[in-house]
Amino acid sequence: MEKKNAPAAVASEPVASEPVASAPVAAEPVAAEPVAAEPVAAERVASEGGASKRGSSVNWASLSADGPLHKIGECLLANEEYADTYSAMRQVCRNWRSGLPEPDVHLDEWIMLDHALPHVAEFTFLQLGTSRYVTIDLSEVHTRYYFVGFCRGVIVLAQKNPPHKIRLLNPLTKKSNTMFEAQMPSVFLKSVAVIKSPTMVFVTAHYPSEIGWVDESTPTKDIDKDWEKRFSIKNHCLRCITPFNGELYALAVDNLEHGRIVCTNVQLQQRASTVKMETLISFPELGHQKFYLVKSDGDLLLVLLVSVALAGRPLVYRVDTQSRSLHPVSNIGSNAFFVNYIRCISVDTRVYPTLRPGCIYYTDLGYIREYSHDTKAWDEWAVRVDRIGNYEKLAEVNERADTLAQKLEQSEEARKKAESDAVQARREADKAKADAAGVEDLRKRLHDAETSLSEHITAQIAREEAITKRLRTQNRRFVNKTSQEFELEDPDNDPLLDAVSFLEFHGTEAREGIDEARTGLSRLFPYFFPKKEEPATFLALAKCFNPPEDLGLKMRHENMKVAVESTVALVADSQQTIDWAKVGNTEQIEQAKWRSLIKAAKLNTKKILAYLGIKPSSTPSSSRPEV
Secondary structure, eight states: OEEEEOOSOOOSSOSOSSOOOSSOBOOOOOOOOOOOOOHHHHHHHHHHTTOSSTTSOOOGGGOOTTTHHHHHHHHHHTSGGGHHHHHHHTTSOHHHHHHSOOOOOOOTTEEEOOOOTTOTTEEEEEETTTOEEEEEEOHHHHTTEEEEEEETTEEEEEESSTTOEEEEEETTBTEEEEEEEEEOOSSOEEEEEEETTTTEEEEEETTTTEEEEEETTOOOOOTTSOOSOEEOOTTEEEEEEEEETTEEEEEEEETTOOEEEEEEOHHHHOSTTTOOEEEEEEOGGGOSOEEEEEEETTEEEEEEEOOGGGTTSOSEEEEETTTTEEEEEOOOTTEEEEEOSSOOEEEETTTSTTSOTTEEEETTTTEEEEOOSOGGGGGSOOEEBOTTOOBSSOHHHHHHHHHHHHHHHHHHHHHHHHHHHHHHHHHHHHHHHHHHHOHHHHHHHHHHHHHHHHHHHHHHHHHHHHHHHHHHHHHHHHHHHHOOOOOOSSOOSOHHHHHHHHHHHHHHHHHHHHHHHHHHHHHHHHHHOTTSOOOSSHHHHHHHTOOSSOHHHHHHHHHHHHHHHHHHHHHHHTTOOOOHHHHHOOTTSOHHHHHHHHHHTHHHHHHHHHHHTOOOOSSOGGGSTTO
């Protein structure tokens, strides 16, 4: 359990307002705050703890209930704000737990602040009267229950397993003494409230807008069935359920924002099955407004949000539950109200100096209004605030908040520095003891470290030399293949880095050469392999152009075949009579004569090639090896 003083501010939309402890919840063991004692009392404590003389250590676990332990417990329980410390004391040891009775306190001044992932099972509770807060980890409870809400010091739970029975948990002792047979209804809940004597749970639903209630005698029903005891008013929305003096009060507002206050008759009936709700006060004379219920200084107050058209009218009315009447309140003193449709709270600005006295914070609308007996102050609209709480025209408050935050930060930094210095001092002291006791061991460890470091350096140098050798070998191979040598313009004078630089140059040259070769081979591939698909990789493409046979000669032969066939076709088209047997008999033609005949036919072959759409190279045909 973590216990701190809260920063001087209250969450804009508190999860709960008036807390009741039904069953006490355990926190982590925390030592009670120190209590000054007379020297004689100190000696008596020492004697009870088994100390033989003054200054000897005290066995605190042996303190008896009739000694200082009981007195300290009474002091803590005298003020509700230390109920968490009292509960923590009971967790210190078995003797203290048996000597201190389980507290039966009403945590009316505690509220639960918002909590979210990843700490969904960690709850922070704020004591409104002193700004102290405590964080309690309820992970073991979260594994078996759903958290429904918090009211009057107890957490309302629902079992995770059907039929989802209701339980009330005291967050200080982590005990659930109040168990209900009734199930939690499967509706979208708006808020929850708890009253005691007798213990009842009230919930409000969004749609339909109604209030339902159960007690320990309410039987279990199917999860899809609603509670038997429900209250609603046609075309009315029910808001701000507020326990007060053993009864539950709520606001019923119609579609035109006309309001009324409804209440229960719990103290008269005492059982949920016979409890009813009825209209306590109807106030159509207040017009179309937004209404809220607030408990403050023992009174139940009705708070309004008056528009500009109705400026000058009172904003706060005291609800007289006996005479069923409303009485204007002209000043709320040093209090500040936080109001919304779920729940409202009243805090003392003397405890929270960053809040402005006499202000009403409309958290669901994002407005702040300053309320006092001077009704002329309402001739102007209230100060507007945005949804994240940045106030306009509140420079003074912001300055005070910044100053307090800075002092808090400085204090926290000083505390952390002191703790760090203490830890460092302890470490140095331990180190000095270890050094004094084992200097020889330290020298041996230092020698081993130096030896290990030397071996590591030697191995690293050998490894770098091997890498450099391999890189240089690869560079020489590149030079032998490409006949291209490079010189570094700005060498690093490091053999390894320089070898890597050369390898980068050769790699760039190789990549450029591969790109050019791939482009050229891709262009030639369709001519050499018209019936094949071009390979996707360069290596496969290069292998296609390096077969056992001579691809160039093969291509020339193919071209010669096409040329001969084309010549025969042209001659046939000219309708001339030619003895092809004599033409094909080339055994008696000498090679020199054959070359001269080809040279003489050049004039006519140019015309034929032009006719076929072929532009030959300038190399004479008689020079080809095929000829």
